[in-house]
Amino acid sequence: MEADLALIGPHGPLTLLEAFEGRRQLITYYFMWHPGHPAAEQCEDCTWCATQVAELPYTHSRDITYAVFCQGPCDENSRYRDFMGWDMPWYAAEESLDALLVGRPIGPMYLVCYVRDGDRVFETYRTTRRGVEAMDYSYSLMDLTVYGRQEPWQDSPPGWPHSWIGTSERLRINGHPIAQWSRMHAKRSDDLGNHPSVNRRSEPKALRAARRGNRFMEPFSAGVARV
Incomplete structure (x- = not known):
């Protein structure tokens, strides 16, 4: 090469x-x-x-x-x-x-x-x-727990948590890659300089809340660790 x-x-x-x-x-x-x-x-x-x-x-x-x-x-x-x-x-x-x-x-x-x-x-x-x-280490650690990855493909007993309703969204929350939320909560700029300014009124409520410095919304059930 x-x-x-x-x-x-x-x-x-x-x-x-x-x-x-x-x-x-x-x-x-x-x-x-x-x-x-x-x-x-x-x-x-x-x-x-x-x-x-x-x-x-x-x-x-x-x-x-x-x-x-x-x-x-x-x-x-x-x-x-x-x-x-x-x-x-x-x-x-x-x-x-x-x-x-x-x-x-x-x-x-x-x-x-x-x-x-x-x-x-x-x-x-x-x-x-x-x-x-x-x-990855996240999935490796999840696989050690009793509930595993909590994804639909798992053959889990009735009543066990399945936090993620579709595998296409397993690494996203409210339209963003999961790891982005802590950065937005810290008020870091996500402007890549490659698109016009967005209309903030059209943004998801969770994103507007993060920009205001509020705790972001998370679709987790009780007892599941937050991001």
């Missing part, structure tokens, strides 16, 4: 080789992106995956760098990273996706590993869809 494939980081252009930060291996998460769409409409699955990775010293101790390669425009996705408060290495890879994902569709989420030998870079592993659950 070409080591000089172009990326864009917070300090400007860099290469794939430079994204290793001098370490031997690199794990990358390819973040899906919907150009021109507001934060609420960005991928809930990728937001869920990216939120799981908070501490990197353990991977660094094994000579491994972790980074997110976003598949959208730099200006938009860097604002999203700031809104979410993530501090992991984050690069816009839009310019080089054809070469980075050669033979694979551009757009879906991917988890890809690389190793370098001097100035040469090799791809060693890739997965997508359910394979990216390797990044």
Whole structure:
């Protein structure tokens, strides 16, 4: 693989080789992106995956760098990273996706590993869809509890909680990826600079409440932990 494939980081252009930060291996998460769409409409699955990775010293101790390669425009996705408060290495890879994902569709989420030998870079592993659950700890912990994930596909006895009525919304609350709500409650700006100002009167009541600094609405039954 070409080591000089172009990326864009917070300090400007860099290469794939430079994204290793001098370490031997690199794990990358390819973040899906919907150009021109507001934060609420960005991928809930990728937001869920990216939120799981908070501490990197353990991977660094094994000579491994972790980074997110976003598949959208730099200006938009860097604002999203700031809104979410993530501090992991984050690069816009839009310019080089054809070469980075050669033979694979551009757009879906991917988890890809690389190793370098001097100035040469090799791809060693890739997965997508359910394979990216390797990044998650939330579901792994839920699976240890008596009620599990509380999703409709579970063969649970009558009367057991099923908080999520449809799998398409399992990672959203009131139209937003779940992890966004704590950021909005903290009054962080979710403006990605890519769409006209919205009519606040047309916003969901829960979102207007969050913008006013009130406790956001949550469709959980009693006894279920809040976000």
